[in-house]
Amino acid sequence: MKFDIIGDIHGCYDELILLIEKLGYSMESGLPVHKDGRRLAFVGDAMDRGPNSYQTLLFLFNMQDHGLLLYSPGNHCNKLYRLAKGNKVQQTHGLETTVAELEAIPPSEKIQFYERYRRFYEALPLYVSLDDRKLIIAHAGIRENMIGEPFSKKVETFVLYGDITGKTHPDGRPVRRDWAKSYVGTPWIVYGHTPVxxxxxxxxxxxxxxxxxxxxxxxxxxxxxxxxxxxxxxxxFFPEKFTSFDA
Ligand SMILES: [Mn+2]
Incomplete structure (x- = not known):
């Protein structure tokens, strides 16, 4: 099986459709269909910050309804889930844009959306394992020794937020270790979370x-x-939002 794995969308629905078509999928039926039977997969964080999180999520719900969704949830997905459950979460770091979109639709649709989103999130794995575990899709990455381990808070935190130290940069961004440098495993790890x-x-x-x-x-x-x-x-373009790594 061949896959096309898409990075963090953050509500950029128009670019998503352009990319899907560039990858050779037809969107005629409303669902991506590839003539060679390729499948789409996602590293997560489909929502927040961008112009069209609502439509992006409706698209992913439709894929899930048809048994086609391969999606590794990210920290933004987790935060929206906590909001959808009625938890108190800070509407910052882009969540406020998704909430504003939901405030603009009829209240009955909004209630339906939150209910559907809870089901969406609860059906997702912590990360996606494909091709006999030769391909792992994990939002912020994963350590080799965590692959196949039973669910734990430690693995969840790593997959959602990366290898964080608990410290922050002066501008408030969390300090993250460059876990990929010390990765020596055989499975391919496809991830996102840190803009490059x-x-x-x-x-x-x-x-x-x-x-x-x-x-x-x-x-x-x-x-x-x-x-x-x-x-x-x-x-x-906001160049300051991109991380540069030493070779
Ligand atoms: Mn993220």
Whole structure:
């Protein structure tokens, strides 16, 4: 089975559709269909910050309803889930844009959305394992020794937030270790979460969050070819949002 894994969308629905079509899928039926039977997969964080989180999520719900969804939830997905459950969460870091979209639709649809979103999230795995565990899709990455381990808070935190130290930079961003550098496993790890200008390959890992919502591009990686396919962002460019790593 061949897959096309798409990076962090963050409500950039127009770029998503352009990328899906560039990857060779037909959207005629409303669902992505590829003539070679390829499947789409996602590294998560489909919502928040961008212009069209609601439509992006309706698209993913439709894929899930048809048994087609391969999606590794991210920290933004988790936060929206906690909100959908009625927990008190801070409406910051982009969640406020999704909430504003939901406030603009009829209240009955909004209630329906939150109910549907809870089911969406509860049906997701913590990360996606494909091709006999030769391909792992995990939002912020995963350590080799965590693959196949039973659910734990520790693994969940790593997959959702990455290898955080608990410290923050002066501007408030969390300090994260570069876990990919020490990854020596055989499975390919496809992840996102940290915006980079270009897809970043390190060992058998690739970060495909190329910051579409910050004016970069929306990127997919083809598996098993490990080729990169991108479409340019339609959003304004904020260079300071991108992380650069030493080689
Ligand atoms: Mn994220």
């Amino acid at each position: 200008l270009d897809a970043r390959f390190v060992q058998r890992t690739v970060n495909i969050d190329t910051g579409c919502v910050f004016g970069g591009k929306l990127t997919a990686v083809r598996y098993p070819e490990m080729e990169i396919v991108s479409v340019p962002s339609l959003q304004p």
